Amino acid sequence: MRAPNTPRITLKLATSMDGKIALANGQSKWITGPESREEVHRMRAAHEVIVTGIGTVLADNPEFTARPAAGCKKQPDLIVMGMKSKLQNQDRIFQDQTRNVIFSNDRNLVGAINGYHSVMIEAGSRIAAAAIKADIVDRIEWFRAPIIIGGGGIPVLADIGLDSLSDAPKFTRVAVTPRGADLQESYERIL
Numbered sequence: 001m002r003a004p005n006t007p008r009i010t011l012k013l014a015t016s017m018d019g020k021i022a023l024a025n026g027q028s029k030w031i032t033g034p035e036s037r038e039e040v041h042r043m044r045a046a047h048e049v050i051v052t053g054i055g056t057v058l059a060d061n062p063e064f065t066a067r068p069a070a071g072c073k074k075q076p077d078l079i080v081m082g083m084k085s086k087l088q089n090q091d092r093i094f095q096d097q098t099r100n101v102i103f104s105n106d107r108n109l110v111g112a113i114n115g116y117h118s119v120m121i122e123a124g125s126r127i128a129a130a131a132i133k134a135d136i137v138d139r140i141e142w143f144r145a146p147i148i149i150g151g152g153g154i155p156v157l158a159d160i161g162l163d164s165l166s167d168a169p170k171f172t173r174v175a176v177t178p179r180g181a182d183l184q185e186s187y188e189r190i191l
């Protein structure tokens with residue numbers, strides 16, 4: 001049973017049909033289409049904080065803000081798991097100065113999100129896997145584009161160290177929503 005003050009955590013995934021988030025060379029813009037990306041902006045606007053990993057910031061130099069048109073009155077804070085000193089010219093996360101950008105170096109996802117109530121994880125396969133492995137994900141919003149990347153691509157989740165199917169984290173699908181050519185599948189954790 002989760003503690004009553006545990007924040008609600010949504011993991012957003014955006015993949016090809018075969019569950020890849022990027023090509024082997026790291027290229028990931030844009031796997032999903034504009035309608036999916038619009039919805040992601042609405043989701044950001046509805047959360048207090050976005051959690052990402054330094055791998056994503058280094059690869060994509062993302063901004064991780066919500067557009068005002070998506071209903072955003074206050075930008076969500078941003079937590080980057082990893083060391084700020086690894087940044088080179090990745091400066092877009094600092095452009096919006098109205099929000100907090102926090103770097104967390106201790107690899108402790110749960111500790112990093114203390115004090116927040118609604119958390120959206122938007123990261124690469126290593127942070128996504130760490131969140132699933134720590135069993136802190138309440139909901140998955142999975143945007144799936146009708147393209148195939150194949151085995152050379154980067155999988156949506158890194159290894160979570162399973163030895164038995166009976167230990168696989170289980171979710172139930174609660175909605176399927178077309179987003180242009182893509183599908184958004186919504187899943188809730190089965191406790």
Ligand SMILES: NC(=O)c1ccc[n+]([C@@H]2O[C@H](COP(=O)([O-])OP(=O)(O)OC[C@H]3O[C@@H](n4cnc5c(N)ncnc54)[C@H](OP(=O)(O)O)[C@@H]3O)[C@@H](O)[C@H]2O)c1
Pocket residue numbers: 013014015020021022026027028031052053054055056057059060081082083106107108109122123124125126127128130154
């Ligand atoms: N399609 C999409 O929606 C989407 C979204 C985001 C990213 N991406 C793609 O994902 C790729 C990057 O993936 P990634 O796995 O390198 O990035 P990531 O998961 O965003 O970040 C991984 C890094 O986070 C740090 N970290 C801190 N705490 C950690 C913990 N508890 N567990 C694991 N790592 C922790 C590690 O840095 P240290 O090793 O330095 O400690 C690790 O290298 C890029 O190609 C990007 O384009 C795609």
